[in-house]
Amino acid sequence: MKKRYSLTYLIGESFKSLWRNGVMSLASVTVLMSCLIVIGGFVLIIFNINANVKNLGLMNEMVAFVDYKLTDEEIESIKTQINELDDVVEVIHVTKDEALEGLKENAGEFGDAYAELEGDENPLPDTFHVKYDDPSQASTIKYQLDHIEGIYKVNNRMQVAKTIDSIKNSISLVGIWFLGILLLVSIFVIVNTIKLAVFARRSEIEIMRYIGASGWFITLPFIFEGIIIGLLSSGVAYLIVWLIYRYIETNGMSGIDMITILPFSEINTVVLAGFVIIGVLTGIIGSCASLRKYLKA
Amino acid sequence: MIDFKNVKKVYSNGVVALGGVDFHVDDGEFVFIVGHSGAGKSTLMKLLLREEIVTSGQVFVNNHDLTKMRNYKVPRYRRELGVVFQDFRLLPNKTVYENVAFAMRAVGTPAKKIRKRVPAILSTVNLYDKFDCFPSELSGGEKQRVALARALANNPKIIIADEPTGNIDPHMSMEIMNLLMKINRLDKTVIVVTHDQKLVDYFQKRVITLSDGKVVDDHVGGMFE
Ligand SMILES: Nc1ncnc2c1ncn2[C@@H]1O[C@H](COP(=O)(O)OP(=O)(O)OP(=O)(O)O)[C@@H](O)[C@H]1O
Numbered sequence: 427m428k429k430r431y432s433l434t435y436l437i438g439e440s441f442k443s444l445w446r447n448g449v450m451s452l453a454s455v456t457v458l459m460s461c462l463i464v465i466g467g468f469v470l471i472i473f474n475i476n477a478n479v480k481n482l483g484l485m486n487e488m489v490a491f492v493d494y495k496l497t498d499e500e501i502e503s504i505k506t507q508i509n510e511l512d513d514v515v516e517v518i519h520v521t522k523d524e525a526l527e528g529l530k531e532n533a534g535e536f537g538d539a540y541a542e543l544e545g546d547e548n549p550l551p552d553t554f555h556v557k558y559d560d561p562s563q564a565s566t567i568k569y570q571l572d573h574i575e576g577i578y579k580v581n582n583r584m585q586v587a588k589t590i591d592s593i594k595n596s597i598s599l600v601g602i603w604f605l606g607i608l609l610l611v612s613i614f615v616i617v618n619t620i621k622l623a624v625f626a627r628r629s630e631i632e633i634m635r636y637i638g639a640s641g642w643f644i645t646l647p648f649i650f651e652g653i654i655i656g657l658l659s660s661g662v663a664y665l666i667v668w669l670i671y672r673y674i675e676t677n678g679m680s681g682i683d684m685i686t687i688l689p690f691s692e693i694n695t696v697v698l699a700g701f702v703i704i705g706v707l708t709g710i711i712g713s714c715a716s717l718r719k720y721l722k723a
Numbered sequence: 724m725i726d727f728k729n730v731k732k733v734y735s736n737g738v739v740a741l742g743g744v745d746f747h748v749d750d751g752e753f754v755f756i757v758g759h760s761g762a763g764k765s766t767l768m769k770l771l772l773r774e775e776i777v778t779s780g781q782v783f784v785n786n787h788d789l790t791k792m793r794n795y796k797v798p799r800y801r802r803e804l805g806v807v808f809q810d811f812r813l814l815p816n817k818t819v820y821e822n823v824a825f826a827m828r829a830v831g832t833p834a835k836k837i838r839k840r841v842p843a844i845l846s847t848v849n850l851y852d853k854f855d856c857f858p859s860e861l862s863g864g865e866k867q868r869v870a871l872a873r874a875l876a877n878n879p880k881i882i883i884a885d886e887p888t889g890n891i892d893p894h895m896s897m898e899i900m901n902l903l904m905k906i907n908r909l910d911k912t913v914i915v916v917t918h919d920q921k922l923v924d925y926f927q928k929r930v931i932t933l934s935d936g937k938v939v940d941d942h943v944g945g946m947f948e
């Protein structure tokens with residue numbers, strides 16, 4: 427027995443109902459949209475922190491300073507020893523001359539001030555930038571580096587990364603709480619919107635039940651209504667987030683060179699997909715919660 | 724085929740609406756169900772519709788055991804019945820045509836078939852010329868004819884009507900009853916709950932009399948014969 431319920435009819439009923447319930451529909455969309463914007467904000471902040479941490483090489487990298495006046499052979503042997511450590515994936519040798527060059531470059535027009543320090547006057551040590559793949563091994567690696575002859579100091583950038591990580595965790599935690607609360611509020615508002623919609627059509631529903639309409643035929647328009655609320659909310663939320671983000675991208679942080687802001691084009695798919703999924707799911711959950719009675723029989 | 728076997732219905736508030744009812748209705752029969760207010764007539768209808776479930780006993784309709792029927796099967800079962808209520812229960816914002824078409828659409832009938840069948844049914848209940856009217860533009864008798872058309876829309880084997888003439892003046896009541904007779908001649912079983920003694924006496928059909936949740940009389944003919 428093939429069912430031939432006309433989908434256009436059912437969706438048409440949903441739009442009619444949304445329209446009839448104007449104020450409540452608007453409230454649902456507004457609340458869900460706000461929820462999505464806040465979630466989006468938190469997620470984007472986390473994304474950007476991650477990107478910056480990566481950019482600054484704070485993750486999975488430490489710097490080993492070697493003693494002054496080592497011979498080239500000694501430095502070469504240190505490099506081999508570091509390379510042989512477990513979990514080390516890359517060792518970059520930065521000579522003191524290169525380090526000075528870097529300083530000069532950063533100083534820009536004042537770079538000449540470093541000119542006197544060139545050659546034998548160079549007070550900088552040679553360094554090794556040690557990259558590793560497993561952050562949990564950081565302290566072991568540091569310990570091993572500290573015990574290599576000729577290394578006098580290991581600068582573990584893990585500490586900075588850890589601080590940033592804990593900031594990130596706090597932001598995530600707050601974000602998750604916001605998410606939970608706002609989602610609950612959204613579901614609550616949607617449940618009431620759909621309940622009103624059901625109430626407005628109760629006589630129709632009663633007749634449908636006597637006629638023998640299936641549970642799906644009765645409930646689908648309301649479920650579609652929830653989906654439409656979800657889609658509208660996620661669409662508008664995406665637009666607003668995009669506008670705000672573009673504003674920050676172009677004007678907001680230009681003063682601080684250290685911080686890079688991810689281009690929106692790199693994250694828009696994730697944001698949009700996330701919004702649509704959360705929005706639609708919330709809509710469906712909201713309408714199903716108010717339709718339990720009819721979904722059963 | 725309808726079969727009630729020692730049916731008891733006790734509502735959750737303790738009221739015994741039916742206290743052991745037995746009767747059998749063959750396909751194509753016409754049956755009046757009468758009884759004083761509170762005798763259990765509407766309860767009996769609700770059991771037939773599987774809106775309520777028996778407390779004990781068994782109800783069989785068209786070989787379905789309603790006492791054992793699973794919830795998800797109820798919608799499909801109800802398509803075998805056509806229901807008419809005292810208060811018509813039409814959709815006020817739909818025309819006569821749409822009210823009937825709605826019943827067919829609700830069970831997944833293809834649009835083409837709906838367009839063909841609705842005019843035919845409206846002709847059966849002599850209402851074809853009013854197909855574009857809204858319920859508010861119709862008399863009580865006409866509204867009930869729309870309800871009858873809707874009950875017939877999905878071609879059920881059984882028509883059940885709970886006081887179909889309760890809100891209609893006597894002249895129109897006669898017309899509704901005649902229509903029900905006509906439907907019965909189309910080989911459908913018709914069960915009519917009524918208070919209208921004159922109608923029952925006039926049509927000389929089978930009458931089941933309920934009193935305090937029991938069948939106290941079951942015979943063919945007028946109410947008091
Ligand atoms: N949903 C319910 N819950 C509790 N008691 C009910 C319910 N429906 C009916 N009753 C009780 O069951 C008894 C039978 O009711 P029913 O509606 O079947 O009577 P009826 O014969 O249709 O009466 P009427 O002629 O007034 O329509 C009554 O005492 C009524 O109060």
Ligand SMILES: [Mg+2]
Nearest residue numbers: 764765766885
């Ligand atoms: Mg009654």
